[in-house]
Amino acid sequence: MIVPTSTRWNSFHDALSRISDIPAQDLNTLCTRLDIRAPTEREHLFLKEYCSVLKPLTVALDILQGEDNCYYGTLLPTLETLMSRTLALQNGLSRMTANLPGVIVQAIRTRFAPVLESSEALLAALTLPKFKVRWIVGAERREAARALLIAECRTLPRDEEPANNKNREAAAHSSANENDFFSFDEEEEDAMSISADSEVFEYMRSGSELEVLNRFPRVKAVCMKYNTATPSSAPVERLFSLGGIVLSPRRNRLSDKRFERLLLMRYNRTFCTDVE
Structure with missing residues (x-):
């Protein structure tokens, strides 16, 4: 048996889950030997459904309480996935726990409303290669998220631009006389925007390892800005x-x-x- 503790948030669920996993007949025998009242069949069913509904919440807590890879960008995908997985459990529940998934999701939305609407939390999640836009449901929301990341990359100061951009600028200065002869208009901002668009596009197609950020300086700069580790x-x-x-x-x-x-x-x- 597992004894709940006040310092580990999931211990109460783990203790109830261990009890609910015991077959009803064996649990009745155990209660008889311990001289305590055995749970009824209805109570045993409630425990099983209660533990199954709270299982996604315990997994989410383990992720957010982790000591490794505790980035701020982990929070928003974890909350979104937790709410979708919890609502998916509504079918098949008895009347005793039918409203429990909705209550949990509503509590999450109320408690974390600022985070769910935060552009900083969204940028932090987008710049983590293992998440990107994979966790976002809906094509329109994904496109809006990409646009937000592109806009953020365009606002980077000059010293955070990638080196290849600076090399292109040096080459442009070397042929300044030729450019002056043809009287070309300045297209520096357009070139930077196109470069930011292409970098974000290539980043979305890259792998899920954290090291891929080294290939995308702008995205890495945004990741370093918003993914401040928060101790659990x-x-x-x-x-x-x-x-x-x-x-x-x-x-x-x-x-x-x-x-x-x-x-x-x-x-x-x-x-x-x-x-x-």
């Missing part, structure tokens, strides 16, 4: 598990900077033997 509760909790040891009653007046240095030294004490 699990690694932060482990980091400060020694906080009580460092912040003892005799050290109750430590400054933030001093506390940070002591905490880091406590974790890296095996590497500080020579210093001591």
Whole structure:
């Protein structure tokens, strides 16, 4: 059996899921031996349906609580996929849990309304190669997302433009006399726009590995701008598990900077033997 804990969000679901997986007859036998009331057939059915409906939510929590690849761009695709998978479970449920998927989705939309409407969250997801526009439902929404990324790439400052653009500008300067003779109009902005369009188009056709961003400087710059890693509760909790040891009653007046240095030294004490 699994005992729920307050620090792991999925532990309550895992505990109920373990109980619901036990056949009703075996569960009744176990309850009889433990001298506790056995769940009725209706209660057992409710537990199974409840766990099946909440299963996508637990998977989403595991993804968002992960310590690796915890990019901001993971949030929006995870929420969209979670809502679609939860609504897909409505068919086949009994009257006891028929409204549960809709309630969960409505709660997600209410709680994360700013994120679902955020262009920054959308750009963060678009610039992660494993997502791009694959998670977006509807051709119109995908086209709008591509247009948003192209517009963002066009706004990059000059020092973030790819090197091949600068090489083309140097070649243009070398033939300045010829251009002046023909009195060509300036088309720098159009050339930059076309280059941004082609870069985003090629990026959408590339692979799903994170390393492909090195081939697309503009897209990589947008990714670096919006995909700031946000720490989840699990690694932060482990980091400060020694906080009580460092912040003892005799050290109750430590400054933030001093506390940070002591905490880091406590974790890296095996590497500080020579210093001591």
